[in-house]
Amino acid sequence: VTLRSRGGMTLNAQFPEVVEALYAQDLPDAILDGEIVALDDAGRAHFQLLQSRLQEVNGRGPNRAPVIAYYAFDILYFDGHRMLDRPLTDRRLLFDAVLRPSAVIRMSEAVAEHGVAFYRAAQELGVEGIMAKRRDAPYRPGERAKSWLKIKVTQRMEAVVGGFTRGRGARANTFGAVLLGVYDGGGRLQYIGHCGGGFTDAELRRLMPLLQARLETACPFAQVPPSNEAVTWVHPELVVEVEYAGWTNDGLLRVPVYKGRRMDKPAREVRREVPDRAITAPARAPQPPGPRPESRESADQLPGAPAGVEFTNLEKIFWPQRGNTKGDLIRYYLEVGPHILPHLRDRPVTLRRFPNGITGESFYQKDYPDAPPFVETVRIWTESEKKTLVAPLCNNPDTLAWLAQLANIEVHTWFSRATPIRRAERAGTAGTAFAASEQALRDSTLNRPDYVVFDIDPYLFPDNKLPQRKGEKDPDYSRRGFDAAVEAALLLRDVLKRLKLDGFVKTSGKTGLHLFVPIVRRYTFEQTHAFAKTVTQYLEGLHPGKVTTAWAAEQRVGKVFLDYNQNRLGATLASAYSVRPTPEATVSLPLTWKELGHKVDPLEFNLTTVPVLMRTRKDAWRELLAKPQLLERRL
Structure with a gap:
């Protein structure tokens, strides 16, 4: 048995279970056409799990062993008989007769006719798409023909990497984005855009040596692409797969997101896939009248939703533990819109997207140049x-x-606004030019926050030990931890009251609390940072056994961490009324101080209960910016 990829690579070593399962079929000489897939917990093909298996080297395997299956869908040669010229129906009859399905060897199911219903099923499952084949068609290797059509649900394509930009911040040791291209009919590599989203830390580390091994001094693209960053060129042979939102008028990808490497396709074969205009994805039929479970609504448009927004994959599960869907998320924000929008207005938004729900990978997105016309935007210089x-x-x-x-579950906003400072605010002057340079940004209104922010996080663990896990070290929710956060918030409020300052509190939606002190827009982030640091370190001196400002996570254990470092230009927190990516689908809910003192349970505030609660409740933060306060009179 020999497994060969489309590009001719032998894959026996990577997929020994498929080799053994095919031997067990005890077939005569035969050539099968099929696809090896890695299945997730829901039994769906997962491209990046497959890439992890393909990239095993030197005996190192992925952290998790996925379920591997070979889906056979055609037979090209059998026991001395060439089957290429026989119609698909004949090949399927032979195929069904000689192959025995097993846990590893599976048959690609075929559905005669009913193409529209089959496509809708693919939409509901959130898979990439379907194949449509004429029953009387022969097998034509390597040819594109209208007898075989790929009809996509999600837009994906292959692209060639021709360069990369330097990484900054958390990516300082890897790269920021890769420059993508496709080959045209003349064999020239044409630039189609930058891609910086979708990369996990592990994938960044895995790709960086591959890029460094292919460094070149000359640009491989037909024309040097525009870039705000210096570009390092590479020999164009790495092929990746990206998901994207469409094409710009300039022929560039809209919002490309990296999905994985394609090791089975030669770079020179990568072309832009242009769909046949005669083939269009079928629209969903109108849903019959009558009640349906709220979390299972399958209509493209949600009742009361803005007409200008097209909604997709409403039934995709985003919170597996609760069964809440993407449709539930959209429905939540539509209902709480009157409460959340005043807290978002004129503040730059950083997206945190979860395309496959809270158990899938997420990524931050600060740059969105191709937003729809109804989205107001602001251009901001980023020094990093x-x-x-x-x-x-x-x-x-x-x-x-x-x-x-x-799939922007969390709404993260700046603590400052892009609007001019009005004379009535008596806050001095600041510009509204944010894009020219770092200095221009620091001289602008975006460096004039509306509040001082205190992030209150309890670091109380059952065994008083920091969890030994990668990534965030924040503790899971516990009643004991939240009670300690409430006590710390009340202690902090006492200090602020002595300074004649009022604060507003909300649940973080996770383990702790957020306390905001509204201020006049005359202070810079440097000044609010110094103020918050002074106040929290003063409180730490009063109660060293209860609260801490220590930056090292190990030194916070057993105490409540008072984070003053959120007071930075460009820093964000989850907004008031933002949903959080927790198993309970909790919400960051504004509270009154009286409510906080009544043993509230933050787990009770979630995307299902908060809309109902707010039908009869006023926003506890509705006066947040009504009376901005001065700081220098208080210290």
């Missing part, structure tokens, strides 16, 4: 990347619904 970003402003219900459609 030495370029201008286009940040959305969530100033209307359409934008809020659009963010939810993008």
